[in-house]
Amino acid sequence: MQMPKSKPLVGLLHTCLVDLYRPSIGFASVQLLEQAGCEVQVPSLQTCCGQPAFNSGNIDAARAMARQVIEAFAAFDYVVGPSGSCMSQVKVHYPQLFRDDPQWLKRAQQLADRSFELISFISDVLGVTENQAHYQGTVTYHDSCSGLRDLGIKQQPRTQLGQVQGLTLVEMPEAETCCGFGGTFCVKYPEVSARMASQKVSNIVASGADTLVGGDLGCLLNISGRLTRLNNPVRVFHVAEVLAGMTHIPAIGEGERH
Structure with a gap:
């Protein structure tokens, strides 16, 4: 008999603005993910995704913050955030940041492949209707x-x-x-x-x-x-x-x- 598949382990990237200005969005995100059958954790080591630094041309600072995020979310099946902006940074721009660093490029790409904006994850990956x-x-x-x-x-x-x-x-x-x-x-x-x-x-x-x-x-x-x-x-x-x-x-x- 086939064993039931365990719940996917999701790390919530709550974003700086949600953390500072609107925590209810983070709580709502956890609720929606748990209702959809996920186990959700919020890593305490996460920090800013680095998008402001990246957009301002401070690439060294953006890389430093990206490394912290990559480390914080390494153990999760998926990384999900309630922001297309932040998740675009992780999914699209992290691999660009490390294109000349093979070791970190591999880790950045692995994270990018597991990262999704909240509503697209619920709709496209989990198939919630x-x-x-x-x-x-x-x-x-x-x-x-x-x-x-x-x-x-x-x-x-x-x-x-x-x-x-x-x-x-x-x-x-x-x-x-x-x-x-x-x-x-x-x-x-x-x-x-x-x-x-x-x-x-x-x-x-x-x-x-x-x-x-x-x-x-x-x-x-x-x-x-x-x-x-x-x-x-x-x-x-x-x-x-x-x-x-x-x-x-x-x-x-x-x-x-x-």
């Missing part, structure tokens, strides 16, 4: 640049949201257009970033949605900040929070609105 969550509202989804262009995340979150009872999903104009966050871009070019965020808010309003959902907290913080400045009541959640039924908590940026 049902969800018991409820959300009463009209939702529009913002496609983050790295997840969309580096990892091909487009339909997966929409399919998962379509299973949420009470939720109506509508498309905003130019859903794939950058919100202006871009990591360090919003710091280097604040006026351009603010204009892009304002256009994104206009597109959200045009959709008629009362809720914005996305897969990257950086984008959601940027957009919610612009919504706050424009005194717009649209609520903002990470897709994991909606799928895990954690929308009873204040929305992202909600405490800053008057």
Whole structure:
């Protein structure tokens, strides 16, 4: 008789922004993964994935942080994170960082092959097609640049949201257009970033949605900040929070609105 297959061991890369600003996304991620049959651990030795340093051209610092992440997640069957941006760094850019270092290139590629963004992992690897969550509202989804262009995340979150009872999903104009966050871009070019965020808010309003959902907290913080400045009541959640039924908590940026 064939023995039952053990649960896949998943290491959660919780990301810096989730750790510092929105831990509920991490808790929602663990809940979704455990509901899908995974054993989940959060390695205490993990650190920043190194994307800010990489994007700023500080390759030595990016390599140092990448080595720490590779070591921290070496023992897991899969590495999963609730961010297309961070997981793109691990999956796409880690092998690039070590292309001239055969020993670390092998380890980086092995990690990259086991690494996935949360919703794409749930959809494409685990094959989850049902969800018991409820959300009463009209939702529009913002496609983050790295997840969309580096990892091909487009339909997966929409399919998962379509299973949420009470939720109506509508498309905003130019859903794939950058919100202006871009990591360090919003710091280097604040006026351009603010204009892009304002256009994104206009597109959200045009959709008629009362809720914005996305897969990257950086984008959601940027957009919610612009919504706050424009005194717009649209609520903002990470897709994991909606799928895990954690929308009873204040929305992202909600405490800053008057």
